Amino acid sequence: MVVEGVADDSGTLRRFYLELADRDYREALRAHRRNSVTETPALRVSVSDIKSWEPYTLRLTYAWAWQAVDRPDDAAGEDDGGDDGGGARMPQSQPAIAGLGITAQGRVYGKTAAQFAAEAVRLAVTDAGLTLGDLDGLLVSGGLNSSIGIDLQGSLGLTDLRLLTFMQGYGSTAAQMVQYAAMAVQSGTADTIAVVWADDPLKEKARTSAAYTAKNSVPRGWRGINASNGLYSANTMYALAARRHMKKYGTTQDHFGHIAVAQREWAQRNPIAQFYGTPLTLEEYHASRYIAEPFHLYDCCLVSNGGVAVIVTSLDRARGLRQPPVRILGWAQAHPGRTGVRNDDFGLVSGAASAGPRALTMAGTTLDEIDVIEVYDCYTFTVLLTLEDYGFVPKGEGGPALAEPGVLGPGGKLKVNTGGGELSAFYLWGMTPVHEAVVQARGQGGDRQVAKHDRVLVSGNGGVLDYHSTLILGTDD
Amino acid sequence: MPRFAVRRDDATAEFFDGTARGEFLLVQDTRTGEVLAPQFDTTVDRERYVRVPAAGTGTVVSWVVVHQREPDGSTSRIPVAIVELDEGPWWWSSVTGADPDEELLGRRVQVAFETVGDGEAIPYFTLIEAADPERESRDRSGY
Numbered sequence: 001m002v003v004e005g006v007a008d009d010s011g012t013l014r015r016f017y018l019e020l021a022d023r024d025y026r027e028a029l030r031a032h033r034r035n036s037v038t039e040t041p042a043l044r045v046s047v048s049d050i051k052s053w054e055p056y057t058l059r060l061t062y063a064w065a066w067q068a069v070d071r072p073d074d075a076a077g078e079d080d081g082g083d084d085g086g087g088a089r090m091p092q093s094q095p096a097i098a099g100l101g102i103t104a105q106g107r108v109y110g111k112t113a114a115q116f117a118a119e120a121v122r123l124a125v126t127d128a129g130l131t132l133g134d135l136d137g138l139l140v141s142g143g144l145n146s147s148i149g150i151d152l153q154g155s156l157g158l159t160d161l162r163l164l165t166f167m168q169g170y171g172s173t174a175a176q177m178v179q180y181a182a183m184a185v186q187s188g189t190a191d192t193i194a195v196v197w198a199d200d201p202l203k204e205k206a207r208t209s210a211a212y213t214a215k216n217s218v219p220r221g222w223r224g225i226n227a228s229n230g231l232y233s234a235n236t237m238y239a240l241a242a243r244r245h246m247k248k249y250g251t252t253q254d255h256f257g258h259i260a261v262a263q264r265e266w267a268q269r270n271p272i273a274q275f276y277g278t279p280l281t282l283e284e285y286h287a288s289r290y291i292a293e294p295f296h297l298y299d300c301c302l303v304s305n306g307g308v309a310v311i312v313t314s315l316d317r318a319r320g321l322r323q324p325p326v327r328i329l330g331w332a333q334a335h336p337g338r339t340g341v342r343n344d345d346f347g348l349v350s351g352a353a354s355a356g357p358r359a360l361t362m363a364g365t366t367l368d369e370i371d372v373i374e375v376y377d378c379y380t381f382t383v384l385l386t387l388e389d390y391g392f393v394p395k396g397e398g399g400p401a402l403a404e405p406g407v408l409g410p411g412g413k414l415k416v417n418t419g420g421g422e423l424s425a426f427y428l429w430g431m432t433p434v435h436e437a438v439v440q441a442r443g444q445g446g447d448r449q450v451a452k453h454d455r456v457l458v459s460g461n462g463g464v465l466d467y468h469s470t471l472i473l474g475t476d477d
Numbered sequence: 478m479p480r481f482a483v484r485r486d487d488a489t490a491e492f493f494d495g496t497a498r499g500e501f502l503l504v505q506d507t508r509t510g511e512v513l514a515p516q517f518d519t520t521v522d523r524e525r526y527v528r529v530p531a532a533g534t535g536t537v538v539s540w541v542v543v544h545q546r547e548p549d550g551s552t553s554r555i556p557v558a559i560v561e562l563d564e565g566p567w568w569w570s571s572v573t574g575a576d577p578d579e580e581l582l583g584r585r586v587q588v589a590f591e592t593v594g595d596g597e598a599i600p601y602f603t604l605i606e607a608a609d610p611e612r613e614s615r616d617r618s619g620y
Contacts, residue, residue: 218596222516224483228599229571230543230555239541240559240569247539247582293542293554293577340514342565347539 095182096325097473098192098311098318099128100438105306105426106274109204113146116307117198118155124194124309129322132156135311137163137190139177143199143429152196163190170462171376172333173197174308174430175469179331181312191313197431198307208303234378235300237464239292241347242381246294248348248396253294255399256380257285260298260423262408263377267420269410269448274302275424299380301422308431310438319476326441329455330363330472332356338466350382351468352389352459363455363472367391370472371452372440373414374433376461377421386459387416415440415450430460430469441473478573482596488518489597491528496598500530501588503564514566533588535560535602540572540581560586560602574604 101123103116111119117140125132135158142148150166163184169176174197181193202208219227226232245251264280267273280298288297318325334351338344360366367390375386384398392414393401407413419425419436426432437458439445445453454477460469485493492515495502504513504526512529519526540558547553554577560568573589575581586602593599 218482218484220484221486221489225479225489225599226569228479228481228483228593229569229601230480230545230557231569231571233543236541236543236557240539240557243541243582244539290542290544292544292557295541340567342561342567344567346559 093185093188093314093316095185095312095328096315096318096476097178097328097438098313098321098323098325099124099126099130099309100311100323100435100442101125101127101309102272102428102435103198103307105272105304105428106302107202108305109202111200111305113142113148113198113200113305113307114152114155116200116305117142117148117152117196117309120198120307120309121152121156121194121196124196124311127323128311128313128318130192130311132158134192135194136161137181137184137193137312139163139165139167139181139193139195141167141173141177141197143201145201146199148198161190163193169333169460169467169469171378171429172335172460172462172467172469174434175331175458175460175471176333176430178310178312178328178434178471179333179469182328182331185312185314192317193312194309195312196307196309197429199428200305201303202305233292234464235295236292238379238381239295241385241465242299242379243294244347245381245385249399251384251399253286253296254282255384255403256294256299257282257296258403259377259380259383259408260285262412263383263417263421264298264424265409266418266448267424269446270419270425271446273420273425274304275420280424295379295381298423301378302424302427304426304428306426306428308428308435310434315476324442325476326438326456327474327476328471329365329474330359330361330470332358332362332470334468334470335466336468346465347385349395350385350389350461350465352386352461352470355468355470356390356457359457359470359472363474365455365472365474370455370457371415372418372437372450372456373416374419374421374437374440374456375417375459376430376433377417377423378427378461380423382461382465383416383421385465386461387414390457390459410448418445418448418450430462433458433460434471437471437473441475443475478571478601479591479593479599482594483599485597488516491519493597495528495530496590496600499590499598501533501562501600502528503531503562503566505529512564512566514568531588532563534605535562535568535586535588537561537572537581537584537586538567542577556581558586558602568600568602570600570602572602572604574606 101120103119138153138161140150140152150164167173167177177195181195184190261280261282267275268279285298291300315325332355334355336351338346375383377383387393388395388398402408408416422432437456440450440453441456454475456473458471492502503515504517504519508525537558538561543555543557545553545555556572556575556577558572560570585605587605588600589603590598590600
């Protein structure tokens with residue numbers, strides 16, 4: 001809303017853009033009816049020209065408004081949230097990503113996940129042109145055995161946060177965190193939120209394969225039964241899913257190989273990719289050792305240490321910061337809850353089928369307007385299934401459709417996992433696709449930059465196709 | 478076949494009591510008759526949800542061959558599968574008696590139990606030799 005107010009000790013009457021707490025709004029409304037002046041502990045506002053407020057339009061708290069009130073009249077009008085002619089309406093802040101930070105990643109030793117996380121937040125804050133003191137929210141997550149937690153607040157010296165929690169949705173977490181941060185900005189719960197994920201599964205002088213194996217020497221319970229039967233790894237579970245797809249639709253290992261090769265091509269244009277400088281041929285893919293047939297080594301993602309953080313704030317604020325804002329236009333989640341009984345569609349359909357259309361609708365866009373696709377690629381098969389479920393290729397035809405020349409890879413029609421993804425760049429769970437999406441949306445992809453990057457779709461996928469999140473990001477247009 | 482010992486916890490105590498008797502216990506909803514997976518928590522309503530022995534037979538709905546590195550440097554190829562029990566629930570298990578190179582989709586399997594060390598009796602599945610495996614596969618390969 002726009003009000004006339006005296007907002008400092010100068011006594012000058014100016015027009016201000018204000019976002020009031022519900023309590024302050026009600027008080028202001030009462031004052032308006034009395035045609036009088038209302039007063040809050042830090043602000044005195046004349047409300048004589050305020051009309052037709054609607055309670056549901058109230059979002060942000062007064063404290064934030066106090067720091068951000070002074071706006072040009074035209075900007076205030078632009079953000080009026082659709083003035084219907086009945087008077088000023090309280091706008092709902094539009095969320096955007098304003099900062100991005102990534103630590104060194106891959107075989108990087110000597111730091112804990114918590115230290116990677118702290119570094120990533122500092123990098124993201126600096127990238128945005130902010131300081132740590134500007135943060136009023138922190139969402140934290142990390143790998144299965146990492147040390148990271150909400151005590152990161154103390155490590156960073158953050159005080160008076162208005163949003164703080166640890167989240168875990170496995171591979172769907174990163175995109176979920178961005179969603180919750182966006183909702184917090186919309187609701188006014190917090191204004192400038194660091195979203196961070198970090199992990200440290202690789203230990204010096206330990207085998208990579210030891211990174212995610214169970215630490216218990218004597219397994220117990222249901223998991224123990226599975227492990228003793230040879231089912232102790234996500235590799236095996238996803239291979240079981242992939243085999244179902246292969247048998248039902250005729251998908252082949254060659255189809256998976258084309259995805260691996262295409263992403264490796266992208267990685268050759270990404271200097272921070274772990275496989276930068278190491279291209280892959282289809283023959284080399286087939287020659288790589290088996291992990292769990294039908295999966296070769298190069299069907300499986302990397303294992304990486306490192307951290308990524310993004311700063312989520314309002315679009316208005318992001319516009320005044322250092323980097324091009326990346327708008328958070330739409331989102332959805334889908335957590336199917338496998339039945340594990342006859343007719344379960346495990347391996348045939350993922351949560352992307354449900355979440356994709358909802359996220360696109362929220363963003364007011366359609367699949368054919370998506371310029372860049374950053375999907376969670378723990379396995380080649382996950383890419384295939386997710387692209388089918390979103391509708392980029394027909395259900396059951398993803399194998400041959402994506403293997404067609406000119407579809408994937410840097411020269412392809414579909415710009416998928418443009419940094420090399422988790423298969424060829426680095427595996428920081430859902431932050432891998434989120435990171436590359438922000439890079440692309442900003443137009444900062446260097447040799448791998450996609451020319452048209454107005455709309456970017458991001459997926460997260462956790463468990464064994466159990467947990468899904470979708471984001472639609474966009475440029476500020 | 479199970480490769481190492483497993484201990485019980487509170488959630489698996491009744492199930493392992495069953496395996497010790499040579500029974501693979503499922504859960505039945507006495508109100509609807511529906512048969513549920515062993516992992517279903519019967520403590521939510523012990524009168525309604527009761528444990529019932531499965532027939533112990535099922536059909537492979539998906540399978541893979543895990544490559545396991547052994548201490549001596551060799552690699553073992555272990556067929557593991559999702560088995561659809563005849564009662565409906567799915568179960569994840571190794572499959573013994575199977576050639577790692579053969580097609581297992583739709584093949585019929587039978588539960589067996591193995592006690593490793595001083596742990597519990599652990600269920601696993603063995604291939605039932607079908608008179609005509611190809612026909613069996615076609616008949617049973619529902620998705």
